[in-house]
Amino acid sequence: MTTVELQSQDHRDLLDIVEKLRSFGLTRYIDLPQIIVCGDQSTGKSSVLEAISGLSSPTKDHLCTRFAIELILRRDETPGVNISVIPRPDRTPEEGASLSTFHYQVDIAHPDLSSVVNGAKRAMSLSEVKVFSSDTLRVELRGP
Structure with missing residues (x-):
């Protein structure tokens, strides 16, 4: 064997x-x-992603995540965090192109996802009204 x-x-x-x-x-x-982490509101989904990735989640700021987060963990010699938005399939070509320009690189030593989540909400046109988006926030974490 x-x-x-x-x-x-x-x-x-x-x-x-x-x-x-x-x-x-x-x-x-x-x-x-x-692997999918799902559950009711405030049941610890973001805490599970935080435990897996080591990135602090915005839940400490009492922010409700109103879109799916895709966490990609990859081995790489150069550590880094790249964040982007994947538009939902029914977006217009213009909306999809606009969302596809949403890219962040986060400092792995001091990752602050709160500002990124807020930026993603603005990019997805999510207002303070409690609506959910079918767009996806993709977080790619690389390191040894």
């Missing part, structure tokens, strides 16, 4: 392929591997 190295180059290559398929929208047609 062979021992499988979880972070081998083959596994990283496979994860790259899965991520590329996901970025092309194939999840509408086939199921790709993922």
Whole structure:
């Protein structure tokens, strides 16, 4: 029996392929591997993501996250956090193009997701009215 190295180059290559398929929208047609954290409001979903990623979540500021957050964890020699918005499929081409320009790089030593979440809410045109968006905030965390 062979021992499988979880972070081998083959596994990283496979994860790259899965991520590329996901970025092309194939999840509408086939199921790709993922873990989903869901539950009622204030049940600890953001705390679970914080425990997995080590990034502090905006829940401490009593902010309600009104959109899905996709957390991507990747091994890389250079640590970093890249954040973007993935527009929902029914957005107009203009809205999709505008949301696709939402990109942040967060300092991994002092990550502040509160300002990013607020920026994402503005980009998604979420007002103070309690509505939810079908857009996705993608957080890609890289490091050794």
